[in-house]
Amino acid sequence: MKPKPNPPLALLAELTHRCPLAxxxxxxxxxxxxxxxELPTGTWLDVFREAAEMGVLHVHLSGGEPASRxxxxxxxxxxxxxGLYTNLITSGIGLTEKRLRALDEAGLDHVQLSLQGVDAxxxxxxGGYRGGFDRKMQVAAWVREIGFPLTLNAVMHKQxxxxxxxxxxxxxxxxxxxxxxxxxxxxGWAARNRAALMPTRAQAQRARxxxxxxxxxxxxxxVIDYVPADHHAQFPKACMGGxxxxxxxxxxxxxxxxxxAAQTIPSLRFERVGDxxxxxxxxxxxxxxxxxxxxxxxxxxxxxxxxxxxxxxxRCQAMALAGDAAATDPxxxxxxxxxxxxxxxxxxxxxxxxxxxxxxxNSPALVS
Amino acid sequence: xxxxxxxxxxRGVRVHEDRVRGMSVLLAPERALKLDxxxxxILGEVDGETPFGEIVNRLAARYEAPAERIAADAAxxxxxxxxxxIVEVRP
Numbered sequence: 333m334k335p336k337p338n339p340p341l342a343l344l345a346e347l348t349h350r351c352p353l354a355x356x357x358x359x360x361x362x363x364x365x366x367x368x369x370e371l372p373t374g375t376w377l378d379v380f381r382e383a384a385e386m387g388v389l390h391v392h393l394s395g396g397e398p399a400s401r402x403x404x405x406x407x408x409x410x411x412x413x414x415g416l417y418t419n420l421i422t423s424g425i426g427l428t429e430k431r432l433r434a435l436d437e438a439g440l441d442h443v444q445l446s447l448q449g450v451d452a453x454x455x456x457x458x459g460g461y462r463g464g465f466d467r468k469m470q471v472a473a474w475v476r477e478i479g480f481p482l483t484l485n486a487v488m489h490k491q492x493x494x495x496x497x498x499x500x501x502x503x504x505x506x507x508x509x510x511x512x513x514x515x516x517x518x519x520g521w522a523a524r525n526r527a528a529l530m531p532t533r534a535q536a537q538r539a540r541x542x543x544x545x546x547x548x549x550x551x552x553x554x555v556i557d558y559v560p561a562d563h564h565a566q567f568p569k570a571c572m573g574g575x576x577x578x579x580x581x582x583x584x585x586x587x588x589x590x591x592x593a594a595q596t597i598p599s600l601r602f603e604r605v606g607d608x609x610x611x612x613x614x615x616x617x618x619x620x621x622x623x624x625x626x627x628x629x630x631x632x633x634x635x636x637x638x639x640x641x642x643x644x645x646x647r648c649q650a651m652a653l654a655g656d657a658a659a660t661d662p663x664x665x666x667x668x669x670x671x672x673x674x675x676x677x678x679x680x681x682x683x684x685x686x687x688x689x690x691x692x693x694n695s696p697a698l699v700s
Numbered sequence: 701x702x703x704x705x706x707x708x709x710x711r712g713v714r715v716h717e718d719r720v721r722g723m724s725v726l727l728a729p730e731r732a733l734k735l736d737x738x739x740x741x742i743l744g745e746v747d748g749e750t751p752f753g754e755i756v757n758r759l760a761a762r763y764e765a766p767a768e769r770i771a772a773d774a775a776x777x778x779x780x781x782x783x784x785x786i787v788e789v790r791p
Contacts, residue, residue, distance in 0.1 A: 339720055339721070341732055385720075386720065389716065389718065389725065389727060389732045390727070390732065415716075417714075417716070419729065441712050441727075442729040442730075444729075479711050480711070480712065481710065481711060481712035481713075481729050483729055483730065510729055510785065551783050552783050552785065553785075555784055555785050557730070
């Protein structure tokens with residue numbers, strides 16, 4: 333009999349897919365959930381209670397833009413009452429000073445604010461939303477005034493990586509305790525914008541140097557978490573810290589996912605909250621069992637000494653690039669597809685003029 | 701950490717009794733740190749009012765251990781958290 337998995341540490345609660353921004357690297361699935369299909373307040377509160385009872389410590393309230401939900405304050409209060417550490421992942425759009433004060437009352441622990449660029453021209457162009465940057469700076473000022481700890485979440489790519497140093501400086505200026513410097517992951521919508529977003533190898537190397545120097549310089553001032561450009565890496569990232577090992581997602585309609593992109597793997601069968609207890613879905617759900625542990629691995633992963641370190645990389649990326657979710661992530665230099673991946677990444681990186689394909693809920697569905 | 705410094709847990713950091721895992725954890729933005737008995741004892745004295753020197757004296761008395769050793773252990777523990785912005789210090 334298989335050993336029972338450890339309880340998850342974190343729950344990503346995707347409250348809604350609605351969002352005023354139109355980022356070309358949006359991580360929500362290509363097929364968005366409409367407002368009518370979103371879970372009602374009471375169901376989310378049940379999910380939070382179940383999550384806390386099974387050992388979840390952090391809940392990340394995300395979207396889309398979670399402030400699009402008028403019941404956000406109630407959800408925060410319920411999550412805190414359940415005993416969870418509440419993190420709001422927001423673009424800032426839709427938050428007023430009044431709402432932030434209400435979230436403070438509700439017990440919100442931490443705010444993570446996304447950043448598309450270091451000035452209005454760049455940020456509003458990337459986010460596809462005029463006035464977004466100024467609004468964000470206003471929200472950051474309110475966050476500071478109220479006293480919430482702040483993390484900036486900066487998604488980096490070809491068009492803003494050359495301003496990474498300014499990005500880190502801005503985080504310090506805004507009083508953030510942390511910044512996530514996250515190079516775009518080319519899943520879902522971002523795959524349509526590869527030519528506009530793929531960083532060059534030189535940019536990726538420079539980014540690493542900047543991050544290492546800033547970490548040293550800003551010790552005790554700013555914590556820097558760094559997600560490097562994995563198409564330029566030798567080994568893949570340990571996606572989700574191992575499938576079904578540390579965290580789970582609940583999508584806006586209640587679908588329970590091992591990671592936010594898991595629905596891109598057609599062979600997986602998902603369950604929804606309410607079908608059976610969340611703990612049961614985590615421990616025994618077929619989508620969680622599919623890539624848990626090592627039994628699913630093929631060569632070269634199966635005999636690789638790094639299989640406990642990176643778990644063969646990202647299953648969704650393996651699906652997208654190798655056509656097989658159980659294959660070695662082609663980001664890995666030991667994958668037979670690696671040379672092709674690098675050649676394609678370098679070709680995309682070399683493109684100098686590429687328009688963004690923005691991500692909007694009402695944009696016509698593209699056939700890829 | 702100098703003896704006059706007053707360490708405190710800033711907003712957004714708290715000790716949580718994890719009943720499922722049967723341990724204490726320190727919850728912070730995007731972090732959950734497992735606390736052993738020593739860490740828990742040190743943080744138990746971090747109240748935002750007591751200077752580090754006094755924290756060391758209290759722990760030394762309670763555990764009947766040399767103050768020098770306690771000071772070294774507690775400073776290493778707290779300085780590590782200060783570096784990660786999980787503990788702050790009033791000078």
